[in-house]
Amino acid sequence: MDATLGRGMPTSTRHEHGLRLDVSKQLGTFTLDVDLALPTHGVSAFFGASGSGKTSLLRLIAGLDRPDKGIIQIGERCLVDTSRSHFLPPHRRRVGVVFQEARLFPHYRVRGNLTYGMPASARLRFDPIVDLLGIGDLLDRMPGMLSGGEARRVSIGRALLTDPELLLMDEPLTGLDGPRKQELLRYILSLTRDLEIPIVYISHDPKEISAIADHLVLIDNGTIAASDSLDRVLNRIDLTAQVGGFDAASVLDTRVASHDREYALTHLDLGDDQTLVVPHIEAQVGARCRVRVPVRDVALALSETAQSSYRNHLDAVIKQVGTLQDNPTSIELLLCVGGHHLRARLTRKSYDELGLRQGMPVKALIRCVAFDMRH
Numbered sequence: 001m002d003a004t005l006g007r008g009m010p011t012s013t014r015h016e017h018g019l020r021l022d023v024s025k026q027l028g029t030f031t032l033d034v035d036l037a038l039p040t041h042g043v044s045a046f047f048g049a050s051g052s053g054k055t056s057l058l059r060l061i062a063g064l065d066r067p068d069k070g071i072i073q074i075g076e077r078c079l080v081d082t083s084r085s086h087f088l089p090p091h092r093r094r095v096g097v098v099f100q101e102a103r104l105f106p107h108y109r110v111r112g113n114l115t116y117g118m119p120a121s122a123r124l125r126f127d128p129i130v131d132l133l134g135i136g137d138l139l140d141r142m143p144g145m146l147s148g149g150e151a152r153r154v155s156i157g158r159a160l161l162t163d164p165e166l167l168l169m170d171e172p173l174t175g176l177d178g179p180r181k182q183e184l185l186r187y188i189l190s191l192t193r194d195l196e197i198p199i200v201y202i203s204h205d206p207k208e209i210s211a212i213a214d215h216l217v218l219i220d221n222g223t224i225a226a227s228d229s230l231d232r233v234l235n236r237i238d239l240t241a242q243v244g245g246f247d248a249a250s251v252l253d254t255r256v257a258s259h260d261r262e263y264a265l266t267h268l269d270l271g272d273d274q275t276l277v278v279p280h281i282e283a284q285v286g287a288r289c290r291v292r293v294p295v296r297d298v299a300l301a302l303s304e305t306a307q308s309s310y311r312n313h314l315d316a317v318i319k320q321v322g323t324l325q326d327n328p329t330s331i332e333l334l335l336c337v338g339g340h341h342l343r344a345r346l347t348r349k350s351y352d353e354l355g356l357r358q359g360m361p362v363k364a365l366i367r368c369v370a371f372d373m374r375h
C-alpha cells in the first residue's frame with residue numbers, strides 16, 4: 001500500500017485553512033462553551049470522557065446543529081456568525097463527515113456512492129483516493145456485500161470526494177473487531193500522511209489518538225481543558241488526571257536511523273547523537289516513526305550502569321519535577337532527551353535516595369519493549 005494523494009495532485013486542491021470557533025450552546029442541562037483554533041494541517045483529536053461534548057461540537061462544525069451564539073470559520077471563510085444570523089448549510093460548508101457507521105446509500109453500488117454529489121473539481125482525485133483506500137476492487141459491489149471495514153473505507157472516500165476543506169471523523173473505528181480496526185487505522189494513517197486537508201478526529205481510545213493525532217484537544221464538561229500539540233499535552237504533569245486513559249506516556253516523533261538485522265532491532269534517531277532501540281520496524285532508514293513510551297517503562301540512574309537489561313541508556317536532564325494530588329508515593333519527572341521530552345515516574349523514596357533535583361543530568365533507562373508506533 002503505497003498510494004499517494006499529495007504527490008501528483010493539482011496544486012489547486014491544496015488547502016491552507018485552519019478551523020476557528022468560538023461558540024456556546026445549551027443542550028438540556030448541558031452547556032457547551034468552546035473557544036478553539038486548530039492548526040491548518042494534520043490531525044486534531046478531540047478527547048474527553050463520555051458526555052463531555054465531543055460529538056455536539058462536531059455537529060456544530062458540520063452544520064448539523066446551530067450554536068446559540070458565536071462564530072465558526074475555516075480560514076477566512078465564515079460558516080457561522082450568529083451576530084449577523086449567518087448560517088451556512090452543511091452541504092455548502094466543504095466539510096466532509098465520517099460517522100461511526102458508514103451510512104452508505106443501499107441501492108447504489110460503491111462507485112455510485114463515491115460519485116454521489118462529487119463536484120467536478122474532485123474528479124481528478126477519484127483514482128488516487130480509491131487507490132489510497134484500497135477500494136478499487138469494490139467499485140461494482142452493493143453496500144450490503146461489504147465488510148464493516150470496507151464500508152467505512154468507502155464512506156471515508158465519499159467524504160473526501162466532496163472536495164472538503166476539513167474532514168471530521170467521529171470514532172471511525174468503533175465497532176470493528178481487532179484486525180479490521182488495525183487495517184482501517186493503517187488506511188487512515190496513510191491518508192493523514194498524504195492528505196493535505198486538516199482532520200478532526202474524535203476517539204475514546206488513547207492508543208488510537210497516540211498513533212494518529214498531531215494536535216490534542218481535551219474536552220472537559222463542555223469546555224476546552226487543553227489544546228496543543230499531542231506531545232506537549234501528554235507531557236503536562238498538571239493534566240495527568242485528564243489524560244489518565246493515556247496511562248501517562250510520552251509520544252516521540254523520531255526517524256529510523258538504522259536496523260540491526262541480527263537482533264531484529266531498529267535504532268531511532270532522537271537528535272543530539274542519541275538513539276532509541278526498539279523491536280524491528282519494517283521501515284526505511286530516514287522514515288518518520290512515532291513511538292509511545294509509558295512512564296512505567298522509564299527508570300533513572302545517576303551514571304552509566306555497566307550491566308542492565310534495559311536496552312536504552314540515554315543522556316537526559318531533569319527539566320521539571322511535579323507531584324500528583326492522588327498519588328503521594330510517586331514523583332513525576334519531565335526529562336530532556338536529545339531533542340525530545342520524556343516523562344518518567346519514580347517513587348518519592350527513590351527520588352530522595354538518588355538525590356535527584358531539577359536541572360540534574362541523569363541516565364534514562366528505557367526498555368526496548370512496549371512501544372506503540374506509527375510510521
Ligand SMILES: Nc1ncnc2c1ncn2[C@@H]1O[C@H](COP(=O)(O)OP(=O)(O)OP(=O)(O)O)[C@@H](O)[C@H]1O
Nearest residue numbers: 027028029030048049050051052053054055056057
Ligand atoms: N439534543 C440534546 N438534548 C439534550 N441534551 C443533549 C443533546 N445532545 C447532547 N446532549 C447532552 O450533551 C452532553 C454531551 O453529549 P455529546 O454526545 O456531545 O458527548 P460526547 O463527548 O460525544 O460523548 P460520547 O463520547 O459518549 O459520544 C451529554 O450530556 C448529552 O446527554
